Amino acid sequence: MNENSRSPLPRVPLPDPGIYLALKEEGLTRLLKAVYRRLGKSPIRDMFPKTDQELDLAAEKSALFFIGICGGPPLFERLYGPPQMRARHQRFSIHARAREAWLDCWKEVLFDESNPVGFPEEFRQGFWDYLEAFSLWMVNA
Ligand code: HEM
Secondary structure (H helix, E strand, O other): OOOOOOOOOOOOOOOOOHHHHHHHHHHHHHHHHHHHHHHOOOOOHHHOOOOHHHHHHHHHHHHHHHHHHOOOOOHHHHHHOOOOHHHHOOOOOOOHHHHHHHHHHHHHHHOOOOOOOOOOHHHHHHHHHHHHHHHHOOOOO
């Protein structure tokens, strides 16, 4: 149950498991690396690691979470314990504009016409809807 019962946040169904079947660990890691490289140049870059190498490492960790929610094995939990994403984001001050900037980075990668990470067209909109809804849970400022 959300602690702020005056503004209930949406329950968010997990992304389509077809995403993992199509992209596997390798493709989802490439996806997260592309997003993190953008985050590193975005208006919220100060929240993220500085060097490309550090960004790639952070992206690899995040990818483990996305592998799990997209239908793959629970690699993130195995290594780091319960995901508790809201709690893991508490050390950052995330306001509505930070969420917008975060989503913009995802949008650039997912809807890039050249589709450099090969994200399956048929799952794009559903995955985007997931990000839009779940990211509301991370706003804490
Ligand atoms: C609302 C906008 C969001 C902002 C501004 C934000 C920001 C951050 C920052 C600054 C970090 C730490 C850097 C790192 O190690 O990656 C982080 C970690 C992470 N974020 Fe977010 N995030 C947002 C939403 C989300 C959402 C919606 C998800 C999942 C769908 C997510 C998944 C993760 C994961 C898996 C990690 C790594 C956790 C860990 O290191 O233990 N984030 N996020």
